[in-house]
Amino acid sequence: MEYIEEYFRRGFTTNEMFDLLAVSHGVILSKRTLERCLSKKRFWRRKNKTDVVEVAAFIEQLETSGQCQGYRWMHQKCWLNGIVTDRETVRILLRLLDGEGVDLRSRNRLRRRVYHSCGPNYVWHIDGYDKLKPFGIAISGCIDGFSRKMIWVEAYKTNNDPKVIAGYFTDAVVNAGGCPSRIRLALGTENGHVAEMQRFLSENTDSAIFGPSTGNQRIEQWWLTLRSQCAQFWIELFDKLQEDGFFSDNFLDKSVIQFCFLQTIQEDINGIVSTWNDHRIRQVHNSRSPHGRPSILHAVPQLYGGRDYLQNVDLEKVEVCLEECVFKDFPCDEDVFYICVDLMSEHNLTLTNVFETVNLDITLRQLINNDLGINH
The missing domain is CATH 3.30.420.10 (Ribonuclease H-like superfamily/Ribonuclease H)
Incomplete structure (x- = not known):
């Protein structure tokens, strides 16, 4: 059942899946039947764990905001990306791969204020x-x-x-x-x-x-x-x-x-x-x-x-x-958008990661300024 696979991938517990299937989808199963479905699809949390090397390779993708995230958040991201592991493994790997970031995050403290709401969509x-x-x-x-x-x-x-x-x-x-x-x-x-x-x-x-x-x-x-x-x-x-x-x-x-x-x-x-x-x-x-x-x-x-x-x-x-609404269209000014598209085509500019995008930003900026006769 597609819902079971989705909820397992999102890291939900068996009890949470049981409640969601019954309330949100009208699917009534006994917990034993649900457990058998999970076992049949080999959806195990303590078996068939992803190899630690693969987990480390995923965590090491810190080229963007991943380097800001703690082990609980990173553990959830692992599950969402189909990587089966436990929090302790993620915590240890983060300490090994990004010890300085772990030390910086551990110093943060949040003061929480009391808040109450009656229910969702209230x-x-x-x-x-x-x-x-x-x-x-x-x-x-x-x-x-x-x-x-x-x-x-x-x-x-x-x-x-x-x-x-x-x-x-x-x-x-x-x-x-x-x-x-x-x-x-x-x-x-x-x-x-x-x-x-x-x-x-x-x-x-x-x-x-x-x-x-x-x-x-x-x-x-x-x-x-x-x-x-x-x-x-x-x-x-x-x-x-x-x-x-x-x-x-x-x-x-x-x-x-x-x-x-x-x-x-x-x-x-x-x-x-x-x-x-x-x-x-x-x-x-x-x-x-x-x-x-x-x-x-x-x-x-x-x-x-x-x-x-x-x-x-x-x-x-x-x-x-x-x-009465306006919805997203061009990411920037329309004229600038078409100029950038033309320049990328003319100069064969491409991008695959954030650092190439930085180079693209610098290059497009220089090309447009040169066309405008602006020296920087």
């Missing part, structure tokens, strides 16, 4: 992340307050256009089959369309809550995860470009970075979101929030004392909202 927290914005990369995110499942995290050339943010929201509503009971937004014109759409779809004028970004606790806390597991790598990479004189904080330089890096950064973020949604949140003694995997907390909230607050929506109203 509150969606929406905000923008601007740490990469000086380099032209703007990020928008939304997290479910109860389960901590990421609803979306999108990197694009802007997160200030209210129609773009509305597009993310409307897509999420379509995918979920309804809208949340309420949304929590930062103050700002970019969120105006989303707030109006939420009120329109839910037929509740009080369903959009505004407040300062610093008070939007759930999403602000997740930005720390994005920073440590992903964004820090890109910040340091772009800072190095700037230090070396290959970035001048102007329109052209930002556009070239968008052209070269936006898709790679989005793929990196997608990996972080996938890992986050399936990782296990540990129990915290002073927290009122349930512990477990965000994806399962969101799918079967009744197991954790909650219920789903998703609001049914009128499809005609959704169509009206879609007409």
Whole structure:
């Protein structure tokens, strides 16, 4: 059964699979039958482990933000990529392969504030992340307050256009089959369309809550995860470009970075979101929030004392909202995009990894500046 294979690959326990199959898919199996299915497909967690050399080779792929990640996060990534191993093996390999990174991560300390939500889709927290914005990369995110499942995290050339943010929201509503009971937004014109759409779809004028970004606790806390597991790598990479004189904080330089890096950064973020949604949140003694995997907390909230607050929506109203949205198209300015495509074809420029992409960024920047008669 395809669901069993998917859930095993995502690292779920037998009990978690049992609950998801029954609640989300209406598949009723005894636990013994489920265990036999797993055994028949040779889905064993303690047998047929991946060779340690192969595990080490996977972990050693630290050319991007992987070098920011701890052993629990890396263990989850191993499972998601079909590598069967245990946490202790990953911890030891990380110590051997990246001892300095382990020491740096071990010094971090987070202070957790008390938060409580009634169930999934009771509150969606929406905000923008601007740490990469000086380099032209703007990020928008939304997290479910109860389960901590990421609803979306999108990197694009802007997160200030209210129609773009509305597009993310409307897509999420379509995918979920309804809208949340309420949304929590930062103050700002970019969120105006989303707030109006939420009120329109839910037929509740009080369903959009505004407040300062610093008070939007759930999403602000997740930005720390994005920073440590992903964004820090890109910040340091772009800072190095700037230090070396290959970035001048102007329109052209930002556009070239968008052209070269936006898709790679989005793929990196997608990996972080996938890992986050399936990782296990540990129990915290002073927290009122349930512990477990965000994806399962969101799918079967009744197991954790909650219920789903998703609001049914009128499809005609959704169509009206879609007409007011703008969706991703070109990663950068359209003219710059076609210039870069032509230059890559003319000079036979290609890319396969992040370091070749850095060289591509530098080369395209120089070629365009030369055509414009700008000396750098």
